[in-house]
Amino acid sequence: MTDTKHSPREHDASEALAERIRRADAEGRPLRIVGGDTKAFYGFHVRGRTVEADALSTREHRGITYYDPVELIVSVRTGTPLAELEAALAENGQMLGCEPPHFGDDATVGGMVATGLSGPRRPWAGSVRDFVLGTRVINHEGSEQHFGGQVMKNVAGYDLSRLMVGAQGTLGLLTEVTMKVLPRPGVTRSLHLDMPLPRALERLAEWGRQPLPITAAAWLDGALHLRLEGGPSSVAATADRLGGDELRDDFWTALREQQLAFFSKEDPRPLWRLALPHHTPVLDLPGVKESDPLYDWGGTQRWLRSELDDKTIREACTRAGGHATCYGPHIATGGTAEPFTPLAPVVAKYHRNLKAELDPKGIFNPGRLYAEL
Numbered sequence: 001m002t003d004t005k006h007s008p009r010e011h012d013a014s015e016a017l018a019e020r021i022r023r024a025d026a027e028g029r030p031l032r033i034v035g036g037d038t039k040a041f042y043g044f045h046v047r048g049r050t051v052e053a054d055a056l057s058t059r060e061h062r063g064i065t066y067y068d069p070v071e072l073i074v075s076v077r078t079g080t081p082l083a084e085l086e087a088a089l090a091e092n093g094q095m096l097g098c099e100p101p102h103f104g105d106d107a108t109v110g111g112m113v114a115t116g117l118s119g120p121r122r123p124w125a126g127s128v129r130d131f132v133l134g135t136r137v138i139n140h141e142g143s144e145q146h147f148g149g150q151v152m153k154n155v156a157g158y159d160l161s162r163l164m165v166g167a168q169g170t171l172g173l174l175t176e177v178t179m180k181v182l183p184r185p186g187v188t189r190s191l192h193l194d195m196p197l198p199r200a201l202e203r204l205a206e207w208g209r210q211p212l213p214i215t216a217a218a219w220l221d222g223a224l225h226l227r228l229e230g231g232p233s234s235v236a237a238t239a240d241r242l243g244g245d246e247l248r249d250d251f252w253t254a255l256r257e258q259q260l261a262f263f264s265k266e267d268p269r270p271l272w273r274l275a276l277p278h279h280t281p282v283l284d285l286p287g288v289k290e291s292d293p294l295y296d297w298g299g300t301q302r303w304l305r306s307e308l309d310d311k312t313i314r315e316a317c318t319r320a321g322g323h324a325t326c327y328g329p330h331i332a333t334g335g336t337a338e339p340f341t342p343l344a345p346v347v348a349k350y351h352r353n354l355k356a357e358l359d360p361k362g363i364f365n366p367g368r369l370y371a372e373l
Helices: 014-027 082-090 109-115 197-207 232-242 250-256 310-319 345-358
Strands: 031-034 054-057 064-068 073-077 132-138 144-148 173-180 187-194 214-220 223-230 245-247 271-275 294-296 301-305 323-327
Touching (some): 014 054, 014 173, 109 173, 197 214, 223 232, 271 310
Antiparallel strands (some): 064 073, 132 144, 187 223, 214 223, 271 301, 271 323
């Protein structure tokens, strides 16, 4: 194992957190788990939903507990600032392959895992869930449990560690996560190619069948934006073949952090995230032009500003085999009272049963994921 330099603020607060949870469970008092609070809008801030809960901060529970750059493995406490982890990885020429958004300087590792949100590289490298090897979780009894390990195939039966990804803290308190990391690419080059949307979707489908070093693809304002990463010769040859103009690499950070003009907070319309299968054509939505959405992930993730009702948007996505999430802090001005796609009855039953098993008194982030949970 190779150790990194640890932060002077490294601290194990697991026992204090466990005691707080034991007390809350005994009293039946719900807890709102808080890290950097940069993603608080995701699920909570919806029209007509309020949750009365005591804040439980993880910010003092921080530090990298294990890091082996040779094996590409890192274990880190969930209150650790995401930027701090990324800086430690960068010192060794490595990175988080899921390219998670921060949405603020105070973003933590726990928020990354709890929301499961990934950046532009996701279709080519994988999601947050794909990189999680193991977790430590404090359950409702205040007992810290360890799931998974430090290799990709290490569990016989159901892998509860990956179940925590995207659960938004509703099943227990994440205290530590072990993840696979990736080497940083040798060369990065971004391109801007003017072309209409139908042509862009055709080209992306064509290029997806070829061994090209594409690690991000987005269409916006009449142009396809591409990121090429890898060895110098491969990137150079691909750029020469595809043509186009040079694009600043910080475009991808702005896209990931929703800092492009498309995401302006001055726009009062609800922001929708449409998750669709590969090669889905333009959706037929009333009053929505094909050029209105921002197409990310090669077209499988689409961002839409619209005042259409949630039923219309979700039914269009369902017909295409996808789903829609009302996303962002503007949900209070319209959109829907339920930000996430409603669960089918059978699936909802499994969610309720799992919640009842892991959190029988419902103290962990009640209502954060679905109102009934």
